[in-house]
Amino acid sequence: MKDVREDFLVFGSPRIEGEEMEEVLDSLRSGWIGTGPKVARFEEMFREYKGCAHAVAVSSCTAALHLSMLAAGLQPGDEVVVPTMTFAATANAVIHAGGRPVLADCDRRTMNLDPAELERRITPRTRAVIPVHFAGRPCDMDAITGIASRHGLKVIEDAAHAVEAEYHGRKVGTFGEMGCFSFYVTKNVVTGEGGMVVTDNGEYADRIKVMALHGMTRDAWRRFSDSGYRHYQVVYAGFKYNMTDLQAALGIHQLPRVDLWWERRRVIWERYDRAFQDLPVFTPPAPEPGTRHAFHLYTLLLDTEGAGISRDRFLAEMTLRNIGVGVHYVALHLHPYYQQAYGYRRGDFPAAEWISDRTVSLPLSAKLTDEDVEDVIEAVRGILSDGV
Numbered sequence: 001m002k003d004v005r006e007d008f009l010v011f012g013s014p015r016i017e018g019e020e021m022e023e024v025l026d027s028l029r030s031g032w033i034g035t036g037p038k039v040a041r042f043e044e045m046f047r048e049y050k051g052c053a054h055a056v057a058v059s060s061c062t063a064a065l066h067l068s069m070l071a072a073g074l075q076p077g078d079e080v081v082v083p084t085m086t087f088a089a090t091a092n093a094v095i096h097a098g099g100r101p102v103l104a105d106c107d108r109r110t111m112n113l114d115p116a117e118l119e120r121r122i123t124p125r126t127r128a129v130i131p132v133h134f135a136g137r138p139c140d141m142d143a144i145t146g147i148a149s150r151h152g153l154k155v156i157e158d159a160a161h162a163v164e165a166e167y168h169g170r171k172v173g174t175f176g177e178m179g180c181f182s183f184y185v186t187k188n189v190v191t192g193e194g195g196m197v198v199t200d201n202g203e204y205a206d207r208i209k210v211m212a213l214h215g216m217t218r219d220a221w222r223r224f225s226d227s228g229y230r231h232y233q234v235v236y237a238g239f240k241y242n243m244t245d246l247q248a249a250l251g252i253h254q255l256p257r258v259d260l261w262w263e264r265r266r267v268i269w270e271r272y273d274r275a276f277q278d279l280p281v282f283t284p285p286a287p288e289p290g291t292r293h294a295f296h297l298y299t300l301l302l303d304t305e306g307a308g309i310s311r312d313r314f315l316a317e318m319t320l321r322n323i324g325v326g327v328h329y330v331a332l333h334l335h336p337y338y339q340q341a342y343g344y345r346r347g348d349f350p351a352a353e354w355i356s357d358r359t360v361s362l363p364l365s366a367k368l369t370d371e372d373v374e375d376v377i378e379a380v381r382g383i384l385s386d387g388v
């Protein structure tokens with residue numbers, strides 16, 4: 001193949017700069033590598049970015065979702081509506097909090113939770129809903145919060161893809177009781193591993209803070225500071241979900257660049273859109289009016305009938321051309337665990353299945369050079385317009 005680049009283009013490789021590296025070294029030199037002042041600084045920066053009352057840093061978005069479910073008071077057997085088109089962590093958080101994830105189909109065009117589906121899945125046991133702002137596209141929050149308030153449901157947003165997203169002038173993650181963010185390596189802001197819960201409710205924030213560190217009272221966070229030894233009390237059988245200063249050292253330099261890099265991904269996004277117009281694919285629809293898309297994932301939907309190639313063959317062909325690709329996602333109800341535990345099967349959620357069988361995520365990191373972007377385009381066009 002003449003269009004193979006020399007080195008493998010890793011999917012979702014993060015952009016890390018000198019300031020982060022210096023900050024990590026500074027933490028190492030100081031000896032303060034656990035939870036400390038840099039975590040507090042990152043929380044304050046993120047809180048300000050979101051314009052909310054509280055931000056609590058944790059070890060991952062999975063931890064953020066788990067603690068949010070517990071803080072919301074989920075009881076054994078309580079049901080939480082979760083889109084089937086999401087990552088496993090969204091549903092697993094419900095399960096680990098003792099609840100039951102009730103899956104719902106997505107809108108085939110936006111890939112977000114279909115509000116009509118949400119309404120259809122509500123039972124007397126439903127306590128909450130977790131909208132996922134898929135690929136960075138804000139969910140229809142007017143419809144979702146409307147349904148939630150009519151049925152007395154709590155809204156906990158999974159905003160792992162959507163740090164920068166806005167809906168009708170308001171930041172995503174601030175619509176529900178709590179909003180959960182991820183700083184995993186492939187996400188828009190990275191700390192290696194890391195997450196954040198934002199909320200305007202001080203009680204939720206306190207509960208999450210306590211539960212994230214062994215269930216020890218708030219002062220425990222300052223236990224090793226220079227103000228001397230402090231006794232702590234354990235008030236809950238908590239978890240070990242705290243973020244460390246080594247992680248926050250990355251975050252405090254990533255966050256100020258978040259809009260700059262959003263702009264870079266927007267440019268790549270539009271380049272892809274133009275490059276694939278004539279191919280047997282469905283490119284992502286334009287962002288809805290009055291919203292800001294976070295441009296986290298560029299998901300191409302293969303017109304598998306028109307293209308004469310399966311999605312999995314396409315993935316293999318991209319890899320042969322040294323381009324890393326992703327699949328976001330194979331819907332949860334197609335995975336063995338949820339089928340065995342809850343009886344879901346293929347046929348239950350047609351829109352999510354249609355996407356699951358066709359979707360491919362292309363590299364979309366601010367780290368990509370213009371040449372990288374052209375390599376991706378050349379590979380896609382080579383496979384789909386010349387045949388294989």
Ligand SMILES: *Cc1c(COP(=O)(O)O)cnc(C)c1O
Nearest residue numbers: 060061062087089160182183184
């Ligand atoms: C990445 C992701 C998570 C989990 O985030 P971690 O920080 O890796 O725990 C949860 N939900 C969605 C939609 C994600 O993409």
